[in-house]
Amino acid sequence: MAATTPAADTAQKQAITLKVNRKTYKLDVEPRETLLDVLRERLDLTGSKKGCDHGQCGACTVHVDGRTANACLLLAVMQQGREITTIEGIAPGGKTNGQERLHPLQAAFIKHDGLQCGYCTPGQIMSGVAVLRDGHADSPAEIREWMSGNICRCGAYAGIVAAIESVKKGDTIG
């Protein structure tokens, strides 16, 4: 906010390499660009959403080296050499019987209506995948606790918990 900060310091671009969804991207970014803005504005990966830009809502949740992170709180220049996964990178891809192949948790969100407006959904699913993988989905209470970094203003919490529970129980039909 200081009026005297010369723009050049923060705006000096640096060449970096980012690994996102198993693809390598070479790009020039300013040190002040967040990972979220680089994903959305530079790589056109707009699945990660911006709800607050302050690490308070979880809409921007991605995985960095297998751990959940709020992309709005990370600077892109600091993510070199890390494996970044976004909502666009978790489905196996391709089709089965003409139907798009989804990650089991994506399918479960649709089946259990764990979404309404869908704006929090990419972040919820990224957190949900981590909660399942890290073994924090043993009871509805545990799921609720570990999913509490993602706000859903539409109030789809019951469906979100049901979706995660169903994947935990091995119901992958979607």
Add this chain to the structure above:
Amino acid sequence: MWVASRELATRWCVANSRQALSLVLDKISTLVWCLIQPMTFKNMAKKLLGDPINRVDGALKATGRARYSADIKRPGMLHGVLVMSTIANGKITAIDTADALKVPGVVNVMSHQNAPKLAGMDKNKPSEIATDRVLHVFQDDLVHYNNQPIAMVLAETLEQATEGASLVRVTYQTQPVKLPLPAGKADMSTPKQMPRVDDQVDTKRGDLAAGLAAAINRMEETYTTPTMNHNALEPHALLAYWEGDKLTMYNATQGISGCQKRVAEIFGMPKENVRVITQFLGGGFGSKGTTFSHVMLAPMAAKLTGKPVRLVLKREQMFGMVGNRSATVQRLNLATGKDGKLLATAHHSITQTSDFDEFAEPAGTITRMLYACPNLDTTHKFIRANIGTPAPMRAPGEAPGVFALESAIDEMAAQLRMDPLAFRLANYAETDPNKDKPFSSKSLRECYRQGAERFGWSKRPAQPRSLKNGNYLRGMGMATTVYPMNRGESTALVRLKPDGTVQVETATQDLGTGTFTIMTQIAAEVFGLSPDQVTLSAGDSIYPTSSVSGGSRNTASTGSAVTQAAQEVLKKARQMALKDPKSPLFNVAEAEIVVQKGGQLQQKSNPKVGEALTSLLKRNGNKPLEATVQSKQGDEKGKYSMNAFGAVFAEVEVDELLGEVRVTRLLGSFAAGRIVNLKTARSQVLGGMVWAVSMALHEKTVFDPRNNRVMNANLAEYHVPVNADIQEIDGFFIEEADDIVNPAGVKGIGEIGVVGTVSAIANAIYHATGRRFRDLPITVDKVLA
């Protein structure tokens, strides 16, 4: 009903649409919806509880491919970042943009000094329509509230614009600040009108003084609710660009058609020159139903710079310029006779509006009609404060008003030592006591009965403080919930193609309610088809004008238009069959021809006679049949009172040492006419109930009393429930047939989940602790006090 052939006036738009879309970086056309999941159709009569099919846009949302307004790009696009006022009342004396303009990439700073003048500025005044607000679009140097937009920095990247905005220096001449409620009660006035213009501002029935005098039991209490902000998770966002005098906007709006009209009006140009597109909408809850200032500012900046402009509000900018729920101070009087019947009710509400515009939160309207009571007074007053203008926020008026009413009802039941449910049944309104009209349908008794049974209400001990779970006191509470049926005007086109598929076109939007999904179900049902045979084209003002998604009205409005247009097409098909000598239905009376599943026309009295719609169309020129219907309310509103009703039951646990309140169980039963899709409908009512937990326990906008600056303008300090705040929660629907209410037979479910649930929770806290909390939200400090 108005039927026209398909002549879209906006032909340039149609021609343009392909071009515009191809420029959007997204390759998939998200404007057309096809059902992924096939469904079989079982029952041909209109189903009262419709199939729980998955959302048509579920996969796009779950994979991150759904493009919301902030996700759309255009070559050469500039990013706009707003500069906001830091005083609440006064005048801008200088804006210094020199440092901002030095930032590399910053191309312009728009303020009242250089903003384009608007030809329709005379329309920028308090309006009859609640969604047309007075806007702050840089036409003068006045500041009316803190956090008002006063300038906009335009740059090639978001970072540059953000930096530029931090460097704009503004000097002001300040005036004394008018405070919001509860402080600023000095200057009350009576609003000219309520947001629903046919609601009276004040009402009187019978003789209140006589009712009070004749009563045995009386209560009088004041209930207060704070200012709240909608905080949809998607910040308000738009991309605007001009091609000559034609404006296109990808805008996060709950009302595509209303936005198109309002923007055209203020620019002073024909509506046909404005195209509004909302492919996906990340919630709105009322704050995107109104065309607020930013919706004008982005196209103004695009005009000023000659480039496409994207403007996305920062979260902190959503506390002021995009509406709020008014704080309320409500005084309730109830008086009963010896049989527990209400003899007198008074509900006096004070709410707040801005210094420059009028919005009166209609807190007392439900009190007029919810219970039978011969003597009743209701009044509404408001104060003016230096704040952004309030707006409808999910159950505007009903949510705070019914919190007060249903808390008071519970207090009276306790005073009478009557079971709260029995007290409500003793005062059941068989007809609408306010309008003195019959209800088109009312299944509230059934909601009470089934809800109480499933919840286990009979296990509730009469005495408060008699249930315990470890350190927690446990309590059970209930309340009546209600929401009026609102219906606007909507137009839909339905086209039956010779291959047996159906195309529906209407400019509606889906803010997460499931509109896109249920429109395909509504059309499919009329033809006996499955929803995957229906394609919906929507989310764009090139399609026929449709209603706002607000006040739980869109299914009643647009759903009725789709129903009527589909019925019109079916009528054409029947007539085609009976006039076609080659049809097995030749010369059969029109009323005798019915449609059966699979799109089969049949003779009612002889089901063996008939043919498929596809063969009929193929033989008759192989051309589609279509109809466009403009649908609006008839005279039913003059004859009936039309409302959805429900009952909500809550269980809470309160730790008195820590002041912690937990809502452990919530159950709602709802009767809202026909339910088109049980899955999306359940999500709607559960979402409403989560909103009620929020209102009862969490939400409050806090103003700094020195300058009306919001002190918690972020999602960490403006509390809303997270997953762990919601435990067992369920909602179900009572079958309710209502042929009067509208052609779709629906009543709306977006808001009824909130209304009564707030007080059900407060009543449960009373039952747990024996203490009444009449000031929302019921936070730790109040429980400990």
